[in-house]
Amino acid sequence: MPRAVDRAKAATIGEAASQAQYEVLRAGREKVQQSAPRWRRVTDGNPCGFCAMVCSRGPAYRSADAAGQGRRYHAHCGCTVEPFFGDPSTWVPSPDEARFIEAYNASWKPGIDKWDLSDDIGAWLSDPANAVAQEAKASGLDLTGINAAKTTQEIGAELQKVIGTRGNVSGFDGAALDLERTRSAAEQTARMFDRYPEVNADVQVVKLGKPYAQAVGSRDGYDGSMGNLRLQISSAKLGKRSKVDEMFRHDAESGHFHAHGDTDPMSYIVSHEFGHLVDFAGRGQIAGTAPTPMALRVSAIKKQLLSDEGIVNINGREQFEWVKKNVSGYGQSNLDEQVAEAFADVIVNGDRAKPFSRLIHDEYVARLKERRG
C-alpha cells in the first residue's frame, strides 16, 4: 500500500500538471482575446436551438462573455466562442452556420420571443427532412478493381494489389461472405492504407466470435515491417446472414458509436480498427509499457478540454459522461478505444468530427510523420 505522503504527492502533482497546462494556454488565449474586437459563438456540431440561434448571428458580440463564453445552454453543450477580427459585415458563414441561418429564417415570426424561437430552430434542425447527409470523405484512390470484382476472392485479390507489399491479404474466400459487405470492407481498408502510408499490416478475414473486427499488434512494438500488425475482420459479421447492419444501427442510435443512420457499418468498423493500428505505429517499439508518451499527450489534451468545461476530476462521473458526448459510448471503455473512436469519427464524419477526435487524430498523424522523419 502506498504511503500517505506518496498518495498526497501523486494526487497533487496531477492537479499541478493541469494548472501548468492551463497557465501556459492562458497566455496565448488572452493574447488573442485581448487583441480581438468582436466575438461569435461556434457550435460543437450538434447545437441546441438556442446555441444555433446565437451562432447564426455571427460576430455580433462585443465580448467573449456576451457570446456566452463558458456557458452551457443544453445538455452536453460543447459550444464555445471565438474572436473575430475585421469588419463584421465581411463574415462568411460556414455551411453549418448557413444552415443555422436558414433555420432561423424559417422559424422567425413577428412577435416570437427568443425562447420559442430557439425551440423552433431546434425542431427545424432535428427534422430529418432538413438534415444534411454527411458523406464520408472520398479518397482519390483508384478502387476500380475492387468495385468491379464479382466474387469475394476477386475482392481480396484486388485489395492485395492495392496495398502491395505493405501487408498480406487473406480469408476473403469464404463462400458465406456477403459480396457487397466484403467489398465495402475492402474499399475502406484500401482507403486507410492510402491515407496512412506509415502503417503496414496484414488484412485477415477470420472467425472472431463477438467483435466486429479487431486490431492486433506485436507485444514488442511496431517496427514498421509487414506482419507486425494485423487488421482482422470477423467473417461472421461479413457473412450473408449477418445482422451487422441492424446491430450497428442500434449502436449508432444509442450513442455507442458516433455514427449516423446512413453511415456504412464496415467503413466505420475498419476506420476504428485502423485507428488502433495507427496508435500501435505511433507508439513505436514501446508497446506494452504504460503510460506511453502518446498516452500522456492524449491524456493531457483530454484534461485540457475537460478543464475548458470546468471538469476537474478526470476520473469522475462527469468525465465519463464527457467521453460519451465528445467521443462515443464505446470510447468510455478506455483511452485506447477513445483513440480508435476518434479516428473513426474523423474519417467517417469528416468536417463534422468532434473537436477531441480531430485533435487526437492530428496528434497521431504528426507523431507518425515524426517517426518517419
Place this chain on the structure above:
Amino acid sequence: MARTPEGKRLTDAHKRAQIRLGALAAALTVENAKRLDVDDLDGTREAWLTTQAAIVEALRRRSEILAEDYLRAFWKAEGIKPSELAELDLKPAREVMAWVVPVIKTRKAKYAAGG
C-alpha cells in the same frame, strides 16, 4: 472566424499548436515532480519550484509568441488591418504554483489520519 481557407487553416493550426504546448507543460510538470522528495519537502521545494516556474514562464512565452505569429499571419491572410497586440499582465508562475507543496503536506496529514 476566418473568411479565407488560409485563415481557417491558420486558426486550426494555432489551436492545435497551443494544445500541444499545454500537453507539454503537463508532461514536464510530471517530470519535474521527480525533484520533489516527499521525505524532504522543505529541502527540495525551492529547486522544484524554481524549475517549475521556469517551465511555465518559458512555455507561456512560447504560447504568447505562437499567438502573436498567428495573429499577424491571420490578419495578413484575411486582409485585415493589423491591430496593436495586447500586453499581458499575468501573475508570476512562481506565485501560481506555490500552493503545491503546502497542499501535499495537508493531504499527507489527512491521509495519515485515515482520511
